């Protein structure tokens with residue numbers, strides 16, 4: 050397969066987070082009854098006038114700024130003409146010659162920049178539902194839902210880079226609260242275009258495009274299966290035809306759908322019902338000020354302040370809320386790696402267990418910090434701390450209070466621990482004997498018994514030391 054060099058560009062459609070559609074006041078709510086959110090404008094009745102939803106423009110600008118794009122102070126809308134029943138107007142309103150933003154980029158971990166050629170605003174189409182009785186039903190709830198389309202230059206070299214780019218893009222979009230970018234709900238769809246060539250010096254090959262991929266897995270498999278398909282064609286002296294490909298979920302590979310349209314096929318022309326879109330400089334600056342610290346920067350800063358492993362930071366910055374919660378919990382903590390290990394293990398399992406996000410927990414980062422300080426000062430051990438964390442979620446009480454109520458203070462008193470160790474050994478003579486004769490794995494059993502007897506309060510370090518000493 051590495052006989053050929055792939056060249057990949059990616060178009061991504063993202064539904065921006067608005068209450069209402071782009072050119073009318075219908076709701077954008079997902080999952081409601083078919084055709085419950087439609088009106089003469091989004092169903093394309095004659096004689097209606099669209100007007101732009103300002104929130105869509107704000108969110109497009111926000112995304113564009115976060116992606117390092119230049120904002121065009123004047124852009125305009127165009128009609129993209131094609132006939133398909135999910136598009137009752139017979140055309141889609143989009144931006145063609147004059148997009149709202151251009152020339153951005155996303156930087157990959159390797160330092161490579163994936164250039165973003167343009168970012169534009171457009172409307173979504175309706176949805177065809179093909180039911181069992183061979184009837185096709187039409188749901189226009191999605192028609193007129195606002196989208197931004199983000200188009201890269203052909204800078205992506207393989208499926209791994211494509212996934213990294215898409216994950217970074219989704220993270221930035223979520224940090225800025227431009228969209229939830231939930232791929233299962235169709236809020237983010239990727240369309241990679243792919244060509245291959247034998248040599249860097251050759252011209253780019255004929256490209257094909259894979260339509261509407263709605264998971265990272267589909268993007269990865271789709272790109273690799275298309276590179277393989279094209280390679281086989283060239284190996285057999287065939288010619289690549291410019292085609293639109295569909296990814297087959299069942300077979301996990303792509304198949305040609307139709308000959309790819311060119312811009313000429315769509316007969317784009319300026320949308321006569323909408324004026325040019327003008328954005329003033331101060332509007333752009335106000336939006337720029339709303340952009341939070343972005344993941345790349347946060348990554349660098351966490352590395353600098355907390356000195357953590359990169360894998361750990363990636364987990365911590367996976368949502369803005371989680372990273373904020375973490376950062377506040379760490380104020381004043383000295384052994385940052387130990388506290389972070391606890392945070393990643395226990396706080397994240399707590400979120401999992403209760404199926405909540407960081408912003409939905411029942412306690413503040415302040416309490417989380419107090420809990421981590423109790424660990425740091427040796428007042429409770431890690432097992433007890435995990436228990437306290439769970440009670441914090443259940444009651445919302447502060448950790449000091451919970452520790453007192455449950456009597457979880459760790460005892461580091463060697464005399465007390467020694468007493469427990471001695472009694473555990475006398476109660477488990479056989480196991481103690483076998484350990485002494487070399488059955489190392491029984492050590493863990495004995496530690497467990499001591500911890501149990503101390504109700505989890507014994508300092509495990511001292512317990513370990515003591516058992517070794519006595520046996």
Ligand SMILES: [Zn+2]
Nearest residue numbers: 073075088091
């Ligand atoms: Zn409508």
